Amino acid sequence: MINPEFKRNLWLQFSLHRLIAMPAILGLIFFALSIANNNFLGVVALDSVALILFAGIVCLWGTRNASSAVIEEIRDKTWDQQRMSALDPWTMTWGKLFGATAFNWYGGVLCLAAFVIAALARERSMILVDSLTLAALAILMHAATMALNLHLMRSDLRAAQRGGVTWAVVLLAFVLTPSFRSQIDSSIVWWGQMFYYRSFLAASMIFFAAIAIFAAWRSMRSALQIATIPWAWPLACCVLAAYGAGFSDGAGLLWIALMLALAMTYAALFSEKNDIAFWQRIVARAKAGNWHGLLRNLPIWPTTLALSFCFALLLQFGGDQALPFGLPFRLSATVAGISFLAMTLALMLLRDCCVYLFFAFSFKSKRVGATTVLYLAIINGLLPFLCNVMGLNVLSLLFMPLHIGSGWVMLSIAALHAVLALALLGWRWRQQALRA
Amino acid sequence: MIKISGLTFDYPGHRALHQVSLQVEAGSVTALVGSNGAGKTTLMRCIAGLETPLSGSISVAGLDVLEQPREVHRIMGYLSDFYGLYQALTVAQCFEYAAAAQGLPAPSIPQAIQTTARQLGLTDRLQQTCDKLSRGLRQRVAIGQAIIHAPQILLLDEPASGLDPEARASLAGLFRQLQAQGMTLLVSSHILAELDEYSSHMLALRDGRVLEYRALDHGSTALAPRKSLRITLAQATPGWHAQLAAEPALQINAGDERSADVIFSGDEQAQAALLARLIGGGLAISSFTDQKENLQQSYLRSVASYENGERGENNQNTPSNGRSAS
Numbered sequence: 208m209i210n211p212e213f214k215r216n217l218w219l220q221f222s223l224h225r226l227i228a229m230p231a232i233l234g235l236i237f238f239a240l241s242i243a244n245n246n247f248l249g250v251v252a253l254d255s256v257a258l259i260l261f262a263g264i265v266c267l268w269g270t271r272n273a274s275s276a277v278i279e280e281i282r283d284k285t286w287d288q289q290r291m292s293a294l295d296p297w298t299m300t301w302g303k304l305f306g307a308t309a310f311n312w313y314g315g316v317l318c319l320a321a322f323v324i325a326a327l328a329r330e331r332s333m334i335l336v337d338s339l340t341l342a343a344l345a346i347l348m349h350a351a352t353m354a355l356n357l358h359l360m361r362s363d364l365r366a367a368q369r370g371g372v373t374w375a376v377v378l379l380a381f382v383l384t385p386s387f388r389s390q391i392d393s394s395i396v397w398w399g400q401m402f403y404y405r406s407f408l409a410a411s412m413i414f415f416a417a418i419a420i421f422a423a424w425r426s427m428r429s430a431l432q433i434a435t436i437p438w439a440w441p442l443a444c445c446v447l448a449a450y451g452a453g454f455s456d457g458a459g460l461l462w463i464a465l466m467l468a469l470a471m472t473y474a475a476l477f478s479e480k481n482d483i484a485f486w487q488r489i490v491a492r493a494k495a496g497n498w499h500g501l502l503r504n505l506p507i508w509p510t511t512l513a514l515s516f517c518f519a520l521l522l523q524f525g526g527d528q529a530l531p532f533g534l535p536f537r538l539s540a541t542v543a544g545i546s547f548l549a550m551t552l553a554l555m556l557l558r559d560c561c562v563y564l565f566f567a568f569s570f571k572s573k574r575v576g577a578t579t580v581l582y583l584a585i586i587n588g589l590l591p592f593l594c595n596v597m598g599l600n601v602l603s604l605l606f607m608p609l610h611i612g613s614g615w616v617m618l619s620i621a622a623l624h625a626v627l628a629l630a631l632l633g634w635r636w637r638q639q640a641l642r643a
Numbered sequence: 644m645i646k647i648s649g650l651t652f653d654y655p656g657h658r659a660l661h662q663v664s665l666q667v668e669a670g671s672v673t674a675l676v677g678s679n680g681a682g683k684t685t686l687m688r689c690i691a692g693l694e695t696p697l698s699g700s701i702s703v704a705g706l707d708v709l710e711q712p713r714e715v716h717r718i719m720g721y722l723s724d725f726y727g728l729y730q731a732l733t734v735a736q737c738f739e740y741a742a743a744a745q746g747l748p749a750p751s752i753p754q755a756i757q758t759t760a761r762q763l764g765l766t767d768r769l770q771q772t773c774d775k776l777s778r779g780l781r782q783r784v785a786i787g788q789a790i791i792h793a794p795q796i797l798l799l800d801e802p803a804s805g806l807d808p809e810a811r812a813s814l815a816g817l818f819r820q821l822q823a824q825g826m827t828l829l830v831s832s833h834i835l836a837e838l839d840e841y842s843s844h845m846l847a848l849r850d851g852r853v854l855e856y857r858a859l860d861h862g863s864t865a866l867a868p869r870k871s872l873r874i875t876l877a878q879a880t881p882g883w884h885a886q887l888a889a890e891p892a893l894q895i896n897a898g899d900e901r902s903a904d905v906i907f908s909g910d911e912q913a914q915a916a917l918l919a920r921l922i923g924g925g926l927a928i929s930s931f932t933d934q935k936e937n938l939q940q941s942y943l944r945s946v947a948s949y950e951n952g953e954r955g956e957n958n959q960n961t962p963s964n965g966r967s968a969s
Contacts, residue, residue, distance in 0.1 A: 284727030
């Protein structure tokens with residue numbers, strides 16, 4: 208039997224009018240262009256137009272439709288019916304992913320066909336690889352949008368409901384695309400192996416598209432209340448770190464991993480549900496010794512927080528890895544400071560997580576993310592600046608320990624910040640948690 | 644059929660369900676009643692596996708809802724109080740999608756669509772898109788989607804809201820029909836008179852706690868050990884209550900010189916004998932009627948009992964049989 212979710216989307220996407228209109232309009236465009244190419248000089252090549260149309264129909268419009276596949280269910284109050292169905296997460300994921308974008312793919316395949324024909328006529332090289340890259344990019348954008356929407360569904364972020372994710376994904380794709388295009392005919396070294404750039408790009412795009420589909424499937428599992436232990440998020444951090452470190456032949460792997468873990472923790476922390484009722488559920492399971500239940504209810508950000516400390520410990524005690532990037536502050540001058548930087552950053556992350564939870568555990572606070580950002584900006588920026596302009600340089604270091612030359616002092620102040628934040632969080636918990 | 648044990652559910656700063664424990668019998672129609680914010684919708688959503696509780700367990704037909712939500716969904720239908728429909732799809736497409744999504748085998752789907760449409764009076768609307776339907780018809784489509792896979796359990800949150808009296812009557816008929824087919828129903832509504840028509844049990848919630856869960860005695864009163872009677876005389880007779888008080892099986896609740904509301908303990912034979920004795924004693928009885936307690940009265944009595952702090956015996960795990968003491 209055909210996937211019911213896919214079939215439902217086909218019903219919504221296709222009508223006789225649309226079925227005829229898409230090839231008719233595309234055909235008209237290509238026909239007009241081919242006549243123009245025959246009669247005039249300097250007209251845009253047909254294969255390039257086909258690619259532009261593919262980007263518009265599949266990458267832009269398709270991403271919007273992929274986003275709507277989830278957002279509209281919530282807006283139209285049909286999401287509960289879907290969650291109550293017996294469809295498994297994978298069936299639901301691919302049904303939505305390829306069903307909601309089916310009409311876009313219908314037009315996209317026609318554009319790719321036109322591209323292949325026109326490119327063959329112009330004796331263009333690596334046509335199949337370029338087609339694959341584009342198709343993978345489109346799937347990556349669709350799946351990433353769906354995964355993000357499903358993930359953000361658990362938070363109170365209204366931007367997600369307004370289609371903000373679509374624009375973020377599209378913007379990211381269009382910002383990054385020119386840098387890939389600029390190196391199109393060069394080669395690349397990755398983990399010591401040389402690859403032709405276009406082949407490597409195609410393989411990378413397929414790899415990331417697969418990760419995005421996997422992420423959409425995992426997010427769908429959680430949305431459908433299927434018990435999900437959060438192992439994929441830290442694994443993704445490690446895989447992405449390995450991918451990134453490949454470009455420097457493995458140099459700075461741990462630093463890249465740490466930075467990714469920090470970034471992924473912040474991203475997840477600010478986008479997940481973290482209210483006190485949610486955390487009481489987790490604590491109740493911990494008190495009952497139900498560790499499996501605890502892991503199933505745990506948000507994903509604590510996993511990369513833990514991973515940050517693992518990488519920091521490895522950097523502190525295990526290796527003398529050089530920083531793969533420059534530092535914006537005076538610490539770069541002191542080798543002793545660098546060896547303590549990793550653990551200091553991990554402790555500061557812990558502090559920031561506690562600050563976020565402190566606001567999230569309040570019953571009244573509605574803009575937890577914005578409030579946290581505001582207070583972190585005050586602690587990390589405004590207060591040290593104020594101290595500096597008042598000539599209280601020592602006091603400013605107490606707020607922003609990264610500027611201290613001594614590693615131990617830097618670490619101690621970061622630890623003090625973390626302890627204070629934990630104490631504050633404990634106080635808020637005792638005030639707000641409902642008694643069992 | 645549904646077994647709930649120690650269910651507690653929190654919203655930030657508010658406990659919606661407090662240690663709820665109960666067992667819903669297979670084949671029963673339970674009226675879930677309570678004021679706004681009592682926890683009715685939260686309880687239903689927890690049973691449906693749409694929410695994760697703080698603590699406690701829920702099993703449906705032996706399946707753990709928290710462990711196997713998708714398996715539970717195969718045997719369960721749920722109509723949310725804020726449901727939506729796919730506006731651009733026809734009624735037949737909505738039914739087909741619901742049937743397939745609930746795992747009904749493809750060959751049996753056309754028959755299921757026809758049966759459901761017939762049950763809900765939607766046969767002539769199958770090719771109409773949902774955006775063209777009236778509120779009442781949309782409600783019927785939503786109910787149809789919930790029952791198309793013939794679930795063992797059906798959860799309905801305010802199913803009759805927005806329906807006209809005729810549609811409500813036909814909905815009551817449908818629920819009786821579904822119960823006759825062996826389906827277990829849990830229905831939440833504020834319109835208690837409507838629930839009264841088809842409910843076999845009442846589950847009253849207040850502030851997230853079970854006030855009362857018991858069977859309602861709609862059927863024969865022959866076996867009921869205690870019943871409420873109203874005795875009315877043809878004319879005012881001062882002091883006739885003394886005659887009633889002399890009857891050991893009677894307990895006077897209220898009354899005046901012409902009528903009395905009493906609780907009678909005994910079967911039909913004893914009731915006939917009582918009437919004969921009272922007439923024989925010279926009372927000009929013009930009416931002698933069984934005062935069945937309706938759901939509204941039953942619920943209000945539970946609430947009054949709760950507010951008077953008499954909750955001890957009402958917080959029970961399994962429904963009591965017959966009417967509880969007034």
